[in-house]
Amino acid sequence: MAQTEGCFKGRVTVYSVIGCPHCLQAKSSLKELGLAVCDVDLNQYAALRDQVKKLTGRSTVPQIFFNNVHVGGNDDLQKLAPEELQRLVQMVREQPVPADAPPLPVSLSSDATADSGEFVCKRDAFANLVEEFKVSGVIGCHRKGVRVFRNSFTGRQLVDWLQKEKGMDGPKACELGQGLMDRKFFNAVAGMDCFEESSALFRLLEHDHNNALNSGEMAACSPLKASELSEILRNLILKLHANHLSPDGKSVDYKAMSQSPFFEQYCELAVQLQRVELGSLSREEKLAFFINVYNALVIHGNVSLGFPKNMWQRYRFFNYVSYLIGGEVFTLQDIENGVLRGNRKGIAQILKPFSKSDPRLQVALPQPEPLIHFALNCGARGCPPIKTYTPQGIDGQLRTAAEAFLENDDGCLVDSDRGEVKLSQIFKWYKADFGGTDEKLLDWILNHMSDSTKKVNLQSLLSSGSIKVSFMPYDWSSNSTD
Known part of the structure; x- marks a missing residue:
């Protein structure tokens, strides 16, 4: 205080x-x-x-x-x-x-x-070994047919190096190779689950070729619990964001933010997402983790790549800006529609984010979580009193975010005189998550409003049986000072 x-x-x-x-x-x-x-x-x-x-x-x-x-x-x-x-x-x-x-x-x-929740890096026991291998000269380009795979190595090359430089026998070297893969220091180029001593190609996660914003550096710390790491990341990026808001709160100096030593600290911390364990997360942990990471990634993307200014740039932003998380690349689109909406098609998407063979599908929630739409972004004139989400009480936190959104007239406006309800475009874009019809959508909204005059007016309109639903324009304007 x-x-x-x-x-x-x-x-x-x-x-x-x-x-x-x-x-x-x-x-x-x-x-x-x-x-x-x-x-x-x-x-x-x-x-x-x-x-x-x-x-x-x-x-x-x-x-x-x-x-x-x-x-x-x-x-x-x-x-x-x-x-x-x-x-x-x-x-x-x-x-x-x-x-x-x-x-x-x-x-x-x-x-x-x-000082609570600060990240303390405990160096991974295998980090030095991976560093040695990285500078050994083994990693290079490999051709498979017409394709060239940069920054790659074969399973046989790693085993040979471990035998020669570390004095291991073949079986021990193969076992260590699998252990390094399990600890997410590297992935198979072709998506294999297991390590093998063969010509199969592998690549260190830090050499990710998808240009994830947290690639290019090895995650050398022992993996932190996913939910804890996401809370620390979210709180740090929030402080950075707040420090570079204009005095009137209307714009953000992203250029100055990018030059802050605290932003450098944030980027170093984001690297640790590479090796977090996602497979064992509960529903509540997934919700808190991916909401926090999504919101942090949006700000990181604005700082590093600039705020998207038109429809094409917005499409590219949400389908391109990504983090390497638990060994896999997740774009903003992947997080929202693939994970949090139970692998449903997003706006202007022809296909689902994850195919049946995509390992990321194992992380996806079983069904859409409509409340996430009010936690991922705060575009209303009043914000929910929660900015960082925790697994404990996540459903109550999300409901609070929904109540806060619906209290604002730019989220939901009830015009009793005209018998009309004007809603944010979010409800149009994702109507399927709220029941699929105007009637079910309005029932959902009523059930998620806090007690207020607006709720009484909406109830009255619904009882009358005559109600018009329309959707307000969405404000895509930039809050950047540039």
């Missing part, structure tokens, strides 16, 4: 999350008024989320209080009449914090959790 000092008897409390542009806009406006802002990060102090929701009736952030007076979100703050705003400022200046003021964390210092 951060606080800006000022000569005030009262307190302005802002419940926010790091990386939320709407939160930053609100805090910037408050500070321009000379107000002391007590900033509480609900992503860090998760225990307060339910309390804040009970107080405000909302799932979005920011939520702003002047002493015990709830103002609302950023939009509500900006729309305050000057005389009302001045009255609130005067109240905070002259009146001490009342007993029924909104709650603060038990610990008043953010330092208590600042």
Whole structure:
């Protein structure tokens, strides 16, 4: 929790999350008024989320209080009449914090959790061996028919090197070759599952030819638990993103972000995704892991390749920007539609992301998870009070994200006078995930709304039997300063 000092008897409390542009806009406006802002990060102090929701009736952030007076979100703050705003400022200046003021964390210092979850690299026992092999001169180009495979080696070459340089016998060298493959230091070029002493070709993961953003360097650390690594990555990229948001929260300086030493640290950490174990992940672990990685990869892609500016660039961005994860390449499209939507076709896709023989299909969830659509991106005027997802309580976290999205009029707008419901394009693009028909879609939305006037109005329209559904244009505009 951060606080800006000022000569005030009262307190302005802002419940926010790091990386939320709407939160930053609100805090910037408050500070321009000379107000002391007590900033509480609900992503860090998760225990307060339910309390804040009970107080405000909302799932979005920011939520702003002047002493015990709830103002609302950023939009509500900006729309305050000057005389009302001045009255609130005067109240905070002259009146001490009342007993029924909104709650603060038990610990008043953010330092208590600042160091938690930091990544500590424990070097893998086989990393030095792989480094030696990499510089041995064995790895090179191999031709198979008309194709040339760069940065590759045969199983026989690795066995010969282990025998010559490490004094191993043949069976021991083959066993170690399989062990290195199992630990995901290298893959078979042709997609074989097993290592063999033959002319079969293999390639170190760091030499991935698909230009994954985390390739080009060996993952030398002992693999961390997938969910833990994804949380650390997501929190680090969020801090980077927040540090390079403009004061009004409307744009990001991706160029400056790319030159930050913390971005270099993030890239080094992303390399460790190469060797994480995915096969044993539960449904909850998969959801948290891939949502966190997807959101981090979007920012990494914007920094490294630039923000896509037209339809063709967007198509390429989502089908090209990728990470090497657990020995396999996953693009943004693969993560969203292949893993999180149970291997369903995405927008403008002719085929499913994963074929029946694709090893990534084993990671895919058995069916679409509609709630993921509200966690992968936050384009609304209010963000959910969760930015990093955890396996524990993931379903509740995703429902909160959906409630936050539906609270905003750019996610769902109910016009009772016209008998119309206007929805985000997300509901049109992925209607199949929400039941496939307008009727089932509206029922799903109603069941995932928090109690509010909007929910009552939607229920009334549904009961009337006469309702029109339309879809609002999607805002693809860039938030880059370039």
